[in-house]
Structures are given as structure tokens and as C-alpha cells.
Amino acid sequence: MRTIPLKLKQLQILTRRTPLDETEEKEKEKLTRGWQGELGFDKLLDTAVRGKEIYHLKDYRFKIDSGTETLKVASGMSEVQIDNVLIAGDRVYTFEVKNFGFDLIYGTKSWFFESGREYKDLSMQVNRQRTSLDFLIRNGGFNYDITSHLVFVNPSQTIYNMPNLENLLVPTNTHRRLAKICQPNRYDHGNIADYLNSRRLLKSMYDLPANVEFDELRTGVFCYQCDSVAELVRVNSYKYCCHSCTKEFTTFEIVSILIDELKTINEAWEISPARISAFSGGAVSSSTVRRYKRDRRLLF
Ligand SMILES: [Zn+2]
Known part of the structure; x- marks a missing residue:
């Protein structure tokens, strides 16, 4: 792989x-x-x-x-x-x-x-x-x-x-x-x-955190199925959609993507429901993230 x-x-x-x-x-x-x-x-x-x-x-x-x-x-x-x-x-x-x-x-x-x-x-x-x-x-x-x-x-x-x-x-x-x-x-x-x-190295010494601070980043939720940099559009309270490639995302998928983004940018960053919610630009509430965590659907 x-x-x-x-x-x-x-x-x-x-x-x-x-x-x-x-x-x-x-x-x-x-x-x-x-x-x-x-x-x-x-x-x-x-x-x-x-x-x-x-x-x-x-x-x-x-x-x-x-x-x-x-x-x-x-x-x-x-x-x-x-x-x-x-x-x-x-x-x-x-x-x-x-x-x-x-x-x-x-x-x-x-x-x-x-x-x-x-x-x-x-x-x-x-x-x-x-x-x-x-x-x-x-x-x-x-x-x-x-x-x-x-x-x-x-x-x-x-x-x-x-x-x-x-x-x-x-x-x-x-x-x-x-x-x-x-x-x-x-x-x-x-x-x-x-x-x-x-003898395989799982992590390369060239893999370093990105040189950015959390506060500089544009908030919102985005599509990674296509090249669109536009924010996803809300369909209803459980679903978002990319207007460029028409791919739909559930709120759970969006939260998983946000966590993956944060870990990718800097794995040392603390990940909390409040931070995920802030990163989503308000698209996902911190209580929703807390619920996923409590139900063990998400581990972070
Ligand atoms: Zn898309």
C-alpha cells in the first residue's frame, strides 16, 4: 500500500x-x-x-x-x-x-x-x-x-x-x-x-509539521475528491455537498476529514471538540463531535 x-x-x-x-x-x-x-x-x-x-x-x-x-x-x-x-x-x-x-x-x-x-x-x-x-x-x-x-x-x-x-x-x-x-x-x-x-521506517525524518499556526488558517469544510477550493454547501443538518463534483458528505465524514487535516498539518496539535468545531467554521458543533467521541465512533 x-x-x-x-x-x-x-x-x-x-x-x-x-x-x-x-x-x-x-x-x-x-x-x-x-x-x-x-x-x-x-x-x-x-x-x-x-x-x-x-x-x-x-x-x-x-x-x-x-x-x-x-x-x-x-x-x-x-x-x-x-x-x-x-x-x-x-x-x-x-x-x-x-x-x-x-x-x-x-x-x-x-x-x-x-x-x-x-x-x-x-x-x-x-x-x-x-x-x-x-x-x-x-x-x-x-x-x-x-x-x-x-x-x-x-x-x-x-x-x-x-x-x-x-x-x-x-x-x-x-x-x-x-x-x-x-x-x-x-x-x-x-x-x-x-x-x-x-527494517522499514514508518515515519520519514523529512516528514515535518507544516509551518503554519492554527489561527492563520481559513476555517470551513472542503472537498478532497476534486480540486475545488470552495466550501462545501449545506444540504441539511446531516449532509453537505460539493457543488463542483456533486459528492455528498455526512457530518460524520466531515468530522473525520477535519481531524485528518489537523493531524496532517501538525500531529502535535491538540485535537478537541472545540477546536474541530472552530476549524469547521461552525459547520459542525462541538456537541456533535463530543457525541461521536462518547459513542466511540471517533477516537482522538
Ligand atoms: Zn468535490
């Missing part, structure tokens, strides 16, 4: 509750594109592994003391995030997904924009993921071959000078490559799958 990146979720909420500046809008656009790319690739990978004896770990995050790979002294823990780890055909594969809206020119040392301006070394990012995962796996007493892939998922993107490397996937070769990779395991790899899951 892949969950939406916290930063993107925060920006989706803040779009409705505070003015975003240009940088934040761009960041939201970039994160949305990346998230859609990951979901799109999930569909392809899910189809390719369906019904087969294959392990698929999505959004795999772990901590590693990067110094111990090369140095005799520790140099501090760093966090590694890999979009997809696959154990298939008795081997380990990784896939880093890129949903870029711009063309790139391939280079062995670095990648470039069409203008000639240097982008960055994408191959190095993928190699670092492979080295770190290899270190983690060896640390657990296992020995596996790892192949790391860079996957470009945007069909309208062109990669110029692209060499025919096994680990570069573009929309035109993805199906064929995945079919070849997604072979059932012949041996049992439950031990390494358990080990990797035991």
Missing part, C-alpha cells in the same frame, strides 16, 4: 486554507506529478506480478549508517527511500520512478536539459540506492544480486541519446522489460522479505 507523501497532503490542505505562494504552488505541482507517476507505475507493476510468487515492497524507506560502507568510523545515519523493491526470479530489483514533464539528454556523468544546462546525475541516485540496499541486505546476513532501474513514465517525454541499457525503462520498453523481470521465485524468500519489513 502506497500512501500519499505527507508534504503533498499538507499542500493539498493548505491550498484550501491559506494562500500559497509561487514556490509552494510549484512544489505542489512537482509532488503531484511524482505521486501520479508512482501510482501509474504501480498499476503496471501490480499487473505484471499478479498471481505470481513475487514480493513487492512499495515506498521502501530505511536508515543506514552510510559511513560504514566505506569508512571505519560512523558518519551518521542517513535515510534511503526506494519507490519499489521487487523480489522476483530469486533476485532483487529496484525501480525509481520519474514522471518528468521535460525532455532530457542522457549522459554517463550527468543528465542535461535540452538547453545544455546540467540537470543532475540520475544514474548516481539509482546507484546509491542499490549500494545502500545491498549494504542493508548483507547486514542481515543475506546475499542477493540487485539490479536497479530508472523508470521514466511520462509518454510525452523524450530522452535523447538514450543508450539501450537494461536498467533504463521508458514507456515503449516498460511492458517487455517488466514481463521479463517479473518471473516467479523458485525458492522461498520469506526470510528476507520479513527482514526488509522489520
